[in-house]
Amino acid sequence: MLSPTTTPQNSGEKPMREKPRDLPFPLNIYQSAIGKKWVMAVSGLMLVGFVFAHMIGNLKIYLGQVEHNGVLDYDTDHYAETLRNLLVPIFPEGVVLWGMRLGLLAALLLHIHSAYTLSMLSRKSDNAYAGKRDFLAANWASRSMRLTGPIVALYIVIHLADLTLGFGIATGEFEHGQVYENVVHSLGRPIVAIGYIIANIAVAVHIYHGMWSAFQSLGINNPAYNTLRRTAAQVISGLILIGNVSFPIAVLTDIVSI
C-alpha cells in the first residue's frame, strides 16, 4: 500500500506546457513539434539537394583547363560564370543565382530554428537516467545530430568567407571569379584542408541520419520500399562524402594544382 504522503506534487494530471493559441493556417503547422519536423525535413531535403549539386559541380575541378570559344580556361571558372548567368537574358545576370541563394538561406534558417526549438522541447521532456543506458537502435549518426549540425553551420560560415566572399580565413591571393585558383590556394594549406575533411565528414554523417529521418517525418512510408529509404540515405551521404573529401585530398597530393 502506498502511504498518503506519496501523492505526487508534479503529477501527470497537469500538462507540462499549454498548447499555444492557434495561428491561422498554414502558420499553425509550425506551432506543433510534428509540423516543425515537416519543416525540418523539407528544408533539410532542399539543403541536401544543394550539397549534392554543389559536389557534382565541384567535380569539374578535375577537368582542369578546357577550351571555351577558343579560349583556354579553367572549367570550374566557366561553370561559376554560367551559374551567375543562369536564365540570362530572361532574367538579369545574378538574379536566378540570388533567388536560389535566398531560398537556401531561408531553408537553412528554418532548419536551424526548428532543430533548436525541438531540441529544447526534448531536453525539457527528458529525465536523465541515473544508471547507464544501453542503446539498441540509436546509432552514432542519429545521436550526434545535435553535434554535427552546429559543426556544419560553423563550416558554412567559414567556407563562405574562404571561397565566396574572400575575407577572414581566405588566402591573400583570393580573387573573385578565379574559382579554381582560389580553391587550390586555400586547400593547399594543410590545416585548412584537414578542417575541410573533418567538416565534410560531419556533413555526410548528418545527412546519413537526416535523409532517413526525413522520410519518416514526412510520412513517406510504404512497407514495399521501406528498406530503400536506408539505402537512399547511405548512397546519397556516401557519394557526398567521397566527392567532397576528395577535393582537399586532391589538392594536398597535387593531383589538382595550378
Place this chain on the structure above:
Amino acid sequence: MSTELNLTLQVWRQPGPDAPGSFVTYEAKGIPDDSSFLEMLDIVNENLIERDVEPIEFPHDCREGICGTCGVMINGRAHGQEKATATCQLHMRKFNDGDTIVIEPWRAAAFPVIKDLIVDRSPMDKIIASGGYIYAPTGTAGEANETLVPKEAAESAMDAAACIGCGACIAACPNSAGQLFTSAKLWHLNSLPQGQPERFQRVESMVHTMEQFFGACTNHGECAEACPKEISLDFIAYMNADYMKSKIKNRAKSAQI
C-alpha cells in the same frame, strides 16, 4: 529441477515523489531460474519484510504480458534485454549466476516517480482521452458484415492495437517522445472504416495532447526496439502523414479562431 541464482540488485529506492532517490544494493540469493523477473522481486521483498525493511514498490498486475502495468529499466534497457518481452515475461533463466542487475523506474519529465519503481503514467491516459469517441450507430444491431473491413486494414489495425500502453517507448526514447504510443493508438482506429468520421479531429487532438507532455521525435528507433509488442516505427510515419492531412482538412476551423 531448476537451478538457483545468486544475484546482486541495484534498485532505485525513492520514498515519495518529492523525496530524493538513490540506488540501494540488495543481495538476491537462491532465486529459482524458473521464476519471472517480478517473482524474483517478490522473493527479495519477502526477505526485506522479514528483516523489517520497507519492501520495494514495483508496478505489476496481470503478469502475463497483456496489461501493460509492469515495466522497469533493467540494465539500461526498457523491459530488460529480451526482445518483445514485458518485464513480467522476462525469466531469470536469461540471467547468469553472479550477475549484477540495475533496476530503475521509467524516466521522463511527464512520468514523475510515485515511489521506488512506480511512476505516474497518467499523461498516456490523457492522450487516449483526448482522442474522443468513434461514431457508432446505436439501436438495432446491424448485420455482422455490414461494414466491410479490408483484410490489410484489419491486420494493420490489429498490429497497432497490440500496444499495451506500458510506456516502454517513452522510457526508452532519448527525447522522451510519445510518438510510438500515440501513433499506435491513432492507427488502430484510423486504419478502420469505423474510425473514419472523426479521423482527422482525433489526429490533431491526440497529437496536441501528446506534445503537452512529451518530447520531439528524432527517429532514433529506440522505441520500437524496446516495445514488448513490437509496434512498428511505420505507425509514426502514418501519424506524421495524417497530421499534415488533418492540418489541411481542418484549416477552415483554425482560421476562425
